[in-house]
Amino acid sequence: MERLEERAKRERLVCDGGMGTQLHSLGLAPGECPEKWCLEKPELVRSVHQAYRDAGSAIVETNTFGGNRYKLAHYGLEGEVEAINRAGAALAREVAGDTQYVMASLGPTGAFMEPYGDETEQAFYDAFAAQARAFEAGGADAVIVETMMAIEECCVAVRAVRENTGLTCLASFTFDPQPDGGYASMMGVTPEQFAGQALAAGAQIIGANCGTGSDHMVGIIARLRAVTQVPLIAMPNAGMPVLVNGNTVFPESPEEMASKAGRLAGAGASILGGCCGTTPAHIAAMARQLKQVR
Ligand SMILES: [Zn+2]
Structure with a gap:
């Protein structure tokens, strides 16, 4: 297959939506390790991949977001990094065959590097490198370093992959709308700062996921597009979360979210998918919409 970063330069690609919500609907209990299902319930993880493929996604994203040793240690699974991430990539490959890309999800450690915390850069690097090597062994095409808010952690992960x-290697940051109308991550990183440093570290595709819905994501993508020509990925939530009876709900329906996909593409996104609150129905609606604006 043509490499993802080349294909995304000349073609718009639809990507998967959220994984967590789908696993919970299949019985994942609160407090249970989602990534462990790659080993214990592979048929259910595969069924989520299949649902997104059937919805029109060209890219299968693996169930490995929290697969680094720091996150797995919360469940006593830090010895399973290789097995879980390799299995996660292999499961996605089974569904993707040779017609879809396998994009392995690599999320934050939840820990902090010096001087903000106790962890060294080398320890982070080693943790991300172990995960990345397992992805490659399992048959992945790409790794998305995603939902990052600290630029140092993001760049260490990108270097470990490359x-x-x-x-x-894709790098995707999470930005929040600011009172002045701009955007910055929880750690104060702007889209321009992220773009400059992630690209210097070796990211081949950059973008944003989570944090906002499509409306704000259009503004974030436009700011990234203003400073780089590499392909951009946009994975917004299904709107900004609202609290209903104490539960976090993402309010946008598939049709509502899909109606904004054309604006996201127009702002410069060439890979479009979804994050929290998005389902196969959202991805199917987006895929239909994007065919019309092509
Ligand atoms: Zn999200």
């Missing part, structure tokens, strides 16, 4: 594998 220096230890031959996989395409």
Whole structure:
């Protein structure tokens, strides 16, 4: 297959939506490790991949977001990094065959590097490199370093992917709307700062996921597009979350979210999917919408 970063330069691609909500609807209990299902309930993880493929996604994203040793240690699974991430990539590959890309999800550690915390840069690097090598062994095409808010952690992860594998590396940051109308991550990083540093670290595709819905995501993508020509990925939530009876709900229906996909593409996104609150129905509606604006 043509490499993802090349394909995304000349073609718009639809990507998956949320994984967590789908796993919970299949019985994942609160407090249970989602990534462990790659080993224990592979048929259910595969069924989520299949639902997104049937919805029109060109990219299968793995169930490995919290698969680094720091996150797995919360469940006593830090010894399973290789097995879980390799299995996660292999499961996605089974569904993707040779017609879809497998994009492995690599999320934050939840820990902090010096001087903000106790962890060294080398420890983070080693943790991300172990995950990335397992993705490649399992048959992934690409790794998305995603939902990052600290630029140092993001860049260490990107370097670990590029220096230890031959996989395409995407970097996706999470920005929040600011009172002045701009955007910044929880750690104060702007889209321009993120773009400059992630690209210098070796990211081949950059973008944003989570944090906002499509309306704000259009503004974030436009700011990234103003400073780089590499392909951009946009994975918004299904709107900004609202609290209903103490539960966080993402309010946008598939049709509502899909109606904004054309604006996201117009702002410069060439890979479009969804994050929290998005389902196969959202992705199917987006895929239909994007065919019309093509
Ligand atoms: Zn999200």
